[in-house]
Structures are given as structure tokens and as C-alpha cells.
Amino acid sequence: MSESSIITNLIGILTTASTLFMVAAGLTLVFGALRLINIAHGSFYMYGAYLATTLAARLGGAGFWVSLVICPLVVAAMGVLVEVLVLRRLYRREHLTQLLATFALLLIFADIALRLWGKSVRSIKAPSALNGHFQFGGAAVPVYDLFVIGVAALVAIGLWALMSRSKLGWRVRAVVDDPEVLAASGTNVPLILTGVFALGAMLAGLSGVVIAPEQAVQPGMDAEIIVAAFIVAVIGGLGSIVGAAIGSLIIGVVETLGAVWTPSWASTFIYALMILVLAIRPWGLFGETER
């Protein structure tokens, strides 16, 4: 491999991993606090992307930057509604109920999106500041890829700071261990749960906006990303943000190099890898054994 193709592949790996990380981190964050797998998590990602296409079409040039702020917040509000109206009533029920409820939400959101935005493929233009390439080691590196990687890095640092350096993160971790004592010591536990779920939805929405200039925004992207996010979360271990980061990188490597070396087997490798990890460590690389 030449130097330039190494750089190209490296950027490809990091870009893929960044998008996946933002979605998977939200999924795993929600699992960590609420102990449920949200199958509709991919819908938040899709709505982030669709909302961005609508806003960008209305606002023109500055549309992307406005979308980057507004759309994740709108999606977070959707998350609040889902948590308050549906999930909150199901926390005490078995995991099948929660899986089915979020599966039902995936179907509902998919059809509403179809009503609102139709079947056609949509896209938005990247803002001019992020267009173009710059030369590095003989390779042409897209500026937008660096932007995606940068956003994911900020998300990673932000989540780390929130979870391990703030009072709020301390409370979120306490929710898992002992909600009763936490509630008795004056914390509003339901509010924390709603907040965590909204934050997870917001991250998915943010990821959706960020990929909108690079990928086709179309029906089916919700189910596609959720499977990828499941794989990341399961390889890394559900509930672990570090695991989500490592899992995203692993998938990025396998997907990018697989596409270079054996294109027809690339998609198969990822699932085989997930099954291998589950066979050896059924709770993922960084997860805890299920209680």
C-alpha cells in the first residue's frame, strides 16, 4: 500500500467510525441508564437527516449550520415525547415488551417520514467552508471528512466529561446501581431518565445532520443504521461509551479494508465478527455480564 492510499483508507476508517460512534454512543448511553434497547434509535438519526434537508432547502447557504443546531434539538424533543408517553410506562415490564414497543415506534416513524418526505432520495450540499480537499502526503483528503471526525471527537470528549466529571454523570451512573437511594437523596430520577433518553436521541439526530451532505437521505436508512449501531454496541459491550468508540473503530476498519480487498465479502465480515465476539464474550468487549 502506498502512503497516499494508507492516508485515504485511514480517513475512510475514521469517518465511518465517527458516524457510527455518534449513533452507537446514544444507543449505549440509553441502555446504560434505562436498561432498554431502543430499536427506534435509528429513526432519530433518519429524522435528523430529513429535517436537515427540509431546513437547508428553506434557508439556502446557512441552512446547514442552522440545521446542525436546530435539528438535534427537535429530535431530542421527539425523544422526550417517546420516553414520557411510551417507555416510562414499560420500565417495569419484561425486555420483550420494550423491544416490541420500540420496534413498533420504528414502523410508525418510518411511515410518518414517508408521508412527510416521500420515497425520493434527498440530499443537501455541504457548506462552502467545508467543501473541497486538501493535499496531505500525496492524498486528497476531503475537508468534510475531517469535519465529521471533529464533531465525533467533540461528542466523545463531551460525553466523557459529562459522565465522569460532572455531578449529572454521577447521578446517571447511580440510576443504574440504586434508583431508590438516589430518589431518596433528593434526585428527580424520572427527569434524569427522560434527559438521558433525549440526549441519546439528540446524538442520533446530530449524526443524521452530519451525514446528510455525504450520504443519500432516503427511506430505510433508519433500519440500516440501527443494525450497524447494534453491532457496534454489542461488540463494544452495551452500556460502555469506550466500548462504542472501540466497536466503531473495529467496524470502520473491517468495512473500509474489506471493501478494498474483498468487496463481495465485506458486508459478511462484520456480522461474522460480531458473532465471533458474542461466542467468546457474550457481553461484548467492554460490557458487564448481564445481571
Place this chain on the structure above:
Amino acid sequence: MSSGKSPVPTASSQEEARVPTGAGAAARSSSLARSVATPVALTVLMVALGFAVGGNTLTTLEEVLALVVFATATNLLLGQAGLVSFGQAVFYGIGAYTVGLGWLHWHLSFWLTFFLAPVVSALVAIPVGLVALRARRLYFALSTLAFSELAYQLAESRYDFTQGANGVFGPFVPSVLTDPIKGYLFLLAVTVVSLLLMWKVTRSPFGLVTRAIRENRGRAQALGVNVYRHQLIVFVVSGFFCGLAGAMFVVYSQSAYPELLDWTSSGTPIFMAVIGGMGTFLGPALGAFIYQFGHDELVRYVSDWQLVLGGVLLLIVMFWPDGVLGSLTKVKWSQWRNSLNKGGSDE
């Protein structure tokens, strides 16, 4: 829709029939007569239904029969063992592909591949179960989902063997079965035998242990039950019948394609079980009727089938978790339990 709802009264009368009325040989022979009565009555009803309707409805009924077996087999895991598998479409798809690919590559006769299909699916279910059952609950659901996606990707990317996204189409179903009413009667016979066999499994001591594991895994383990092996056997039995359902699918569709293996296809039998009531044996079968006829009726008028399905599903899991048949029989079931406690068991 009316045909979809018709098994309800007969199914609930089955619970009535199980109320023991007396003791001794007379009661035993009458309970035998009664336990035969429900399947016979349902079969007669379905045969009559087949002759009463025609054309498109008959094709829909064929479709429903395959789904009845698929949903009931999936419910062996869901309702019986308490295992949420998003991978049953793997075995359904393999069943269909066994028939299609057997014809395509080796010119095997339909009858051979039809009965080979469940065996192939069961054989695949062994390694899948060995891996997936190491994980528990959510991890089990996710790893079966991964197997579903793996199978889907393999079917789509191994073009030389599977014809990729195009799927396998061809005149591999014998002409006697492409005749609607004969095809329907054949599928009905297969369905009846399958359901009786699965009923036997759930009523056996083995089925009882499986339910005990579902209720309290730790306690079953403490009593010396090999949980892993029991769950593996249920998984393989379920895979067997899912494969058979896949072969039944081929009879009316005359095709096999990658989408059959997808994880969202694995959701379909789960929905049916939940709609009909996964706590009952015939609930998933009733769910298959409601689901398929509901789908066919609705898509005529509205384009938002998923919205309706999702809405119904959400309402059921939130407010009506026993499903249609489960809610109908719940009262009678508890009456039966009480009378059992007073008068001794009839099984």
C-alpha cells in the same frame, strides 16, 4: 376479516373442554374425545373455508397457513421458553432456499426438498443456537439478529450460488400443487400435522421444564436442569418448523429471495404471536390470520400499513399484553386451574 376471526370460538371452547367433569375411565375417554374434537373441528372448518372461498382469498389462505406454522414455531421460543429471537427468519429463509436451490443446482425433486427443508434448517439451528444461547436476554435477541443479517448478506452477495438479490424463481413446484385448492389442502395437511406435533412438544414433560426455565432460570438450574441443553433443543425444534414453514411459503410463492432472511422478517412472526397472544398455543395462529387478512384489507385503502401495524402493536404491548386469544381465554384458564387444584389433574 370474518374468516380470520372464525377460529376464536372453537379455540376458546377448547379450554372449556379441558374442564374435568368427573373421574375414572369414562372421564379419560371423554377427555380424549374432547382433546381430539378441537383439532378435528378446526381442520373441518379450514377445509370448508377452502372450498367456500376462491381465487385470491385462497392464495391468501395458503400464505396464512405458512405463517401459522412460522408464528407457532417462533412462539415455541417466545411464549414457551421466553427467548426473544430476531433470527427465526434465517430458518424460514433456509427452508425456502432449500427447495429453490435444490431444484436450481441439483434438480432435486420438490417432494424430496420439501421434507429436506426442515431438516436442513434444524441442522443450521444447532450451531446458531450453540452460539446465540451463550448470550442471554437482550444479547440473545441481538445475536440472533446478527445471524439474520449474516444470512441475508450471504444470500445477497453469493450470487453464483443464490442468484443474489434476484432470488430463485422457477417452475419447481409440481403442477398438482399449483392448483389452488389442491395446494391449499396439501398445506393444510402439513399445518395440522405440524401444529399437533408442536402441541405434543409443549404438553410434554420437556415442554414443562422449558416453561419452568422461563419462569425461574435460577431455580430450574438449582434443581439440576441443564438449561443450555433444554434451550438448545427448543431452538432446534423451532428452527425445524420455521424451515418447514419456509418450504410451505415456496408452494404458493414459487420463489426464494434474500428478504426472507432479513431481521425485519423475523419480526413478523413475533408480531403475530403478540397480536394473537403468545401465552396461548393457538394465539400465534390466530395472529397470523389477523395479520395477513388485516394487511391485505388495509393496503387496499391506505398506504400506511406500517403505521397501522406499529400503532396496533404499540397499543397491544402497552395495554393488552395477553393478545386477542390470551385475553379471551384468561378468565376460563384461571377457572380451569382452580378446578384442577380441587379435582386433580387430567394430564
